[in-house]
Amino acid sequence: MTKPIGPLCNLDCKYCFYLEKENLYPQTSDWRMPDDVLESYIRQYIEAQNAEVISFAWQGGEPTLLGVDYFRKVVELEKRYANGKRIKNAFQTNGILLDDRWGEFLAENRFLVGLSIDGPEELHDRYRVDKGGQPTFARVMRGLGYLKKHGVEFNTLTVVERHNSQHPLEVYRFLKEVGSGFLQFIPIVERVATRSGADGLILISPASTQPAKVSTWSVEPRQYGKFLCAIFDEWIRHDVGRVYVQLFDVALETWLGLKASLCVFRETCGSAMAMEHNGDLYSCDHFVYRENKLGNIMEKPLESLVRSAQQVKFGLNKRDTLPRYCRECDVRFACHGECPKHRFIRTPDGEEGLNYLCAGYKLFFHHIDPYMRFMAGELLEHRPPANVMAWIREQEKAQQLPGRNDPCPCGSGLKYKKCCGHSV
Numbered sequence: 001m002t003k004p005i006g007p008l009c010n011l012d013c014k015y016c017f018y019l020e021k022e023n024l025y026p027q028t029s030d031w032r033m034p035d036d037v038l039e040s041y042i043r044q045y046i047e048a049q050n051a052e053v054i055s056f057a058w059q060g061g062e063p064t065l066l067g068v069d070y071f072r073k074v075v076e077l078e079k080r081y082a083n084g085k086r087i088k089n090a091f092q093t094n095g096i097l098l099d100d101r102w103g104e105f106l107a108e109n110r111f112l113v114g115l116s117i118d119g120p121e122e123l124h125d126r127y128r129v130d131k132g133g134q135p136t137f138a139r140v141m142r143g144l145g146y147l148k149k150h151g152v153e154f155n156t157l158t159v160v161e162r163h164n165s166q167h168p169l170e171v172y173r174f175l176k177e178v179g180s181g182f183l184q185f186i187p188i189v190e191r192v193a194t195r196s197g198a199d200g201l202i203l204i205s206p207a208s209t210q211p212a213k214v215s216t217w218s219v220e221p222r223q224y225g226k227f228l229c230a231i232f233d234e235w236i237r238h239d240v241g242r243v244y245v246q247l248f249d250v251a252l253e254t255w256l257g258l259k260a261s262l263c264v265f266r267e268t269c270g271s272a273m274a275m276e277h278n279g280d281l282y283s284c285d286h287f288v289y290r291e292n293k294l295g296n297i298m299e300k301p302l303e304s305l306v307r308s309a310q311q312v313k314f315g316l317n318k319r320d321t322l323p324r325y326c327r328e329c330d331v332r333f334a335c336h337g338e339c340p341k342h343r344f345i346r347t348p349d350g351e352e353g354l355n356y357l358c359a360g361y362k363l364f365f366h367h368i369d370p371y372m373r374f375m376a377g378e379l380l381e382h383r384p385p386a387n388v389m390a391w392i393r394e395q396e397k398a399q400q401l402p403g404r405n406d407p408c409p410c411g412s413g414l415k416y417k418k419c420c421g422h423s424v
Ligand code: SF4
Pocket: 263, 264, 265, 268, 269, 270, 271, 272, 284, 285, 286, 287, 318, 338, 339, 340, 341
């Protein structure tokens, strides 16, 4: 994930964990990634990957603050160094600055846009406000209008926090209504230290021993599970094959025995590094802390930083530090203890390192198990998993039938087996 304007943003979302990363660069006044760093990064990133398709992910902060011309330069550099490889670009934005110019550029260059939106107006505006504390929903919807007008491919990214987690169907139906065919849900969990550390950060890493409390905006574990279950129940009955919910598709991958395509549900970490504006590379977007800095690509080749012992250890730690409670868990194959950033509670037997969201994930993964088994079975038989919707209807119909010796619901006074149930 590339942050060509560092943590700088035109909004002040109350739950954002990235805004305070400005404190890591106290001397910086110009946050634009300089031309030489940008060029070196694009060249090294393409050269380092032995793949036909190279995917860049631009985010921030808010990348639209750099203006369209900056990204024209990005595309030029990508073409210059592509060397026969196909380049894809993903672009995460809050949507506020989108206009016709952006729409034309994004469509013309086939950028896949991720739009941050947390649900209908009253839910979205609770935390997503601008620097003056003003709501942003109307401006985001205007931005979305430009994406649609120019036919830009987009998906939505919804932060699941303490408040909107209590309104799962409102959120889900709203996102469908506005035309999102690909929904990403990201749980927000942060711990706030009573005092900021030497690095100026107050939202602390899981390894920190500073006194801290879970923030008031963090989603509650069981509520997160209920949120996912409620959306799943609606999706599995009506929308399979029509609406893509990233988390459900990733779960299906794991039920099929495949490696999850989302890092949080993989056994190990290590492939979601964050590139800051000045060329500093961090182990992960969720671990932009001083101790997780791998180095700077203007001083050491990107590839050597990616393959460094520090990064390999970071990746394997996810698996190697799993508490016994997780290792023995029946849904470990789907969860793998989720993101290490959220592992700061103790297991029931007192071991450290359990994921704060564990109770929610247990609830969710157990809830979806029969449906996932069915869909995985269909896929293995080369049939569409969307058959699950008809299967559920049949199951539910069968459950509604009266017992053979029950009075017949037609009111004849006969037993069901002697009346309408005779042919059944
Ligand atoms: S730390 Fe979390 S976000 Fe980062 S790679 Fe690991 S699972 Fe993914």
